[in-house]
Amino acid sequence: MSARKQKLINEPDDIVDEMLAGFCAAYRDIVRLEGERLVLRAEPKAPGKVGLVMGGGSGHEPAMLGWVGEGLLDVNVVGEVFSAPGPAPILQGIRAADRGAGVLLCVSHHEGDRLNAELALEFCEMEGTENVDMVILYDDISSAPKGSESERRGTAGLFFVWKMLGAYCEGEVDLASAKALAEKVRDNTRSLAMSLSSCASPASGEVMFEMAEGEMEIGMGLHGEVGRGRQKALPADETIDLMLPPILDDLPFQAGDEALVLLNNSGSLTLMELFILHRRVEEKLREADVSVYKSWIGAYATTLEAAGFAISLCRVDDQLKALWDAPANGAYMKQL
Amino acid sequence: MSARKQKLINEPDDIVDEMLAGFCAAYRDIVRLEGERLVLRAEPKAPGKVGLVMGGGSGHEPAMLGWVGEGLLDVNVVGEVFSAPGPAPILQGIRAADRGAGVLLCVSHHEGDRLNAELALEFCEMEGTENVDMVILYDDISSAPKGSESERRGTAGLFFVWKMLGAYCEGEVDLASAKALAEKVRDNTRSLAMSLSSCASPASGEVMFEMAEGEMEIGMGLHGEVGRGRQKALPADETIDLMLPPILDDLPFQAGDEALVLLNNSGSLTLMELFILHRRVEEKLREADVSVYKSWIGAYATTLEAAGFAISLCRVDDQLKALWDAPANGAYMKQL
């Protein structure tokens, strides 16, 4: 299938600003827009709590816009489509998130995100702003082998960090333990994605990568980065049977473990397909004696309108389960 | 663009049952599966409350599966892709929803849904089951002219009925007033959809309707029913400027009115595009002096993976606003 080049936008240069205007108007009880593309909580969290900032390119909506809110992030710094924001807006974001107990800058591991975060932290240092730290988050097992986890990309599985770290930082915790919690969730999370189709950039109008009808690619990154190469598309159950074992082996998840499951829609897969896929994931996890604490199925971190999905598993203990169940109120992440 | 024929499914005949198995396993704290494709609340509502049943074809996920839960529907009776279930499962659904205060069968106005609902009600009568009624819901202004509202199709705007009627029936109300409330919301709701692309049926593998790249159709129904004919696709703002005035004129919405806004994703539009569209909707409503009480933007009633959206507006008074704001906990509809 060809990618959809026809987009419902106005001027390509205005995409990000118009998107933010429309989003923040819709959810004004949850978020507000400030300065250079900062999305903040409508009501800042109480003083004395660690602030959470996440920057990143756009094109992944509802991530990260939809994750700003109570029990979640304090600030999202928004970049151009698939391109990390520069250090100046990140710095503004850090200032806006500061409630006197330090700020943790969360970085989804991609070169652009990491480098700009480093720059922002260097500027903080030059300015004498203290108590700011960053944590690099990754989960995609296809982007580097086991043993080189820290070279892996950040993809849909960061979902678990956002939710649990957000809940954690509503409590009376310090910056170091916030960072440690983020690392704990990260180190218990593994993801693998696949795609059936490409997408077209609304900025350039160009197809982001080429894919033929009837092909699939396992291990594709959140911007269409290549994974393990192309192969013939398989039925749902066979696809899961191919993707799940390497995820389980990587951590490794073991009999008796308890896990959260995310099936993340890259864009234009149907929920019907995702439910069918989920049925097999549950079946296979049961066989492996990994029990599912809770499942989430939906479009959380998208690659524009690509048709594909990621499986993410997060091994949980009592602490993480409690953080998972804590209330959250972002525009696109609600936990009652 | 061509429609995606490659689907992540197993046997086409098993789609609906596998989908239901995967969905109900994921959200077992909210729903459970029973009998012939009935999705019920995991915890039934208290005795003495009016039960709400909605039947319908599948292919619109998360509708209606995701709307079963507290503050929402009691039972969803699921049919084949784009095909209403027959009277026998509807009858089972009515029985399952009965908590001693009567059952309201909600029908999204399409011939199949209405006829099978009528049959089910006739069977109820033959069996002597009393205190069951049905309400026909419609909102799509493109399917019949003003003055012939009752011939219109039910589309995304039923969103408002589901939410408010669900909240209403958590209270101590009787069947007649539940039906009246559903009609009140319906009569204050208007919708219009558009599409940029077709979709392919997972059941037959065939493209549902033909659309060329660069074309759009305004007024398309929830199954790709034709609307006002094809035209060249327009930029976002011009599209809204074309679609919003007929919606406003139809009710008509007047200066000083307050309204809820829904931008419903038909499938594979990006949230980025929907936020950009929403910006213009707010702008135009402000010009018309219609104030927005709240906005919802997302995929609620889809047409598989078609790329398009609907604008739905619901005029609200204090009663409806309170019902809107009442808590809800469906798998895909959460109100805190």
Next chain:
Amino acid sequence: MTTIAPAQLADMIGAIARRLRSERDALNRLDAALGDGDHGTSLSAALAAAVEDIAELKQPSAGDIWLTTAKAVMNRMGGASGAIFGTFFFKGARRLRGKERVSKNDMEAVLQAGLQGVKARGNAEIGDKTMVDALAPAVKAFCGADELASAWSGAAKAAREGAESTRELVARRGRAKYLGERAIGHVDPGATSIALIFEAIDDWRTEMG
């Protein structure tokens, strides 16, 4: 054959099911032009289910057979057409209550009640480009004939002519309604099914001798 025994009636339903199965893809193609392309699949699946359900009945009466068919069609087919085709059998079933063998008179009543039920359920008249365009002339031809054999062959011929007549029509019911003028040039799938059903019965009767 001047009357039909229950076992024969069951056999007749089998003949209809086989015919619809063999014409399934052709019916789907007709429906693809005017609707959603599933008419052949769903109607043939419904009749196949009816055959199975009937096989499970113990010494069924004619009425049981017709009612079982009605329920299978309604619930297995779903959608508008399931309700409408199902109503055809459902209304007819009442006329068979208590009958041992089905006479031509009985069958007239069955068909007329079925037609009335279809028209009432679907709110369709002749000329609306629906199955009614085939069913109404078929029932009329059946009732006008002297005996069962010529009644079936007359009905089959009238049904086919009725189905063909839908080609030039704009649809006023069903999914094709939204196509407007674009429906012209295509034969209605539901009307074609009716023609196939009567043709299957007529062929079955001829084979039975």
Next chain:
Amino acid sequence: MTTIAPAQLADMIGAIARRLRSERDALNRLDAALGDGDHGTSLSAALAAAVEDIAELKQPSAGDIWLTTAKAVMNRMGGASGAIFGTFFFKGARRLRGKERVSKNDMEAVLQAGLQGVKARGNAEIGDKTMVDALAPAVKAFCGADELASAWSGAAKAAREGAESTRELVARRGRAKYLGERAIGHVDPGATSIALIFEAIDDWRTEMG
């Protein structure tokens, strides 16, 4: 020209911006083969922003001009390349602090600091198929020359050769890294930008006489 005055430096940035603007689409095409196709658009937009920001400075020093360019590139360009290209100017800017006119010696220090910064920031060495493959030889050629004029032309030539050398390489940094062998046969866009920048400076210098 043996030293460069601040106004001339600003003029030089203008010349770079014009060159990148005119090569924008070609750079995008190079990036489409190896990355996401935006390199020309984002780098030329960043330099255009730098020109605007510099124009708003009141009597800027050489250091101000270099720092303003750094910030515009970092924030306007975004992404990995914004950080890396921005770091090039940022590290160089420190070497210009307090300078009135920029001598060849000063420019050597600026370029060397920029190169070191780029390598440190991006963790790239020669042969990784990045801008370093053009920048490193350019800086070397610049420093090895006797005077400013021949230094610029030598640097431009070396940068172009370095850029061309990336064609046969597999990428070890940036988005192209994930392409593996598929990257072979394509010239790195960032290295090409470096060549264009030095060529633009050399042409500007020639025109200035």
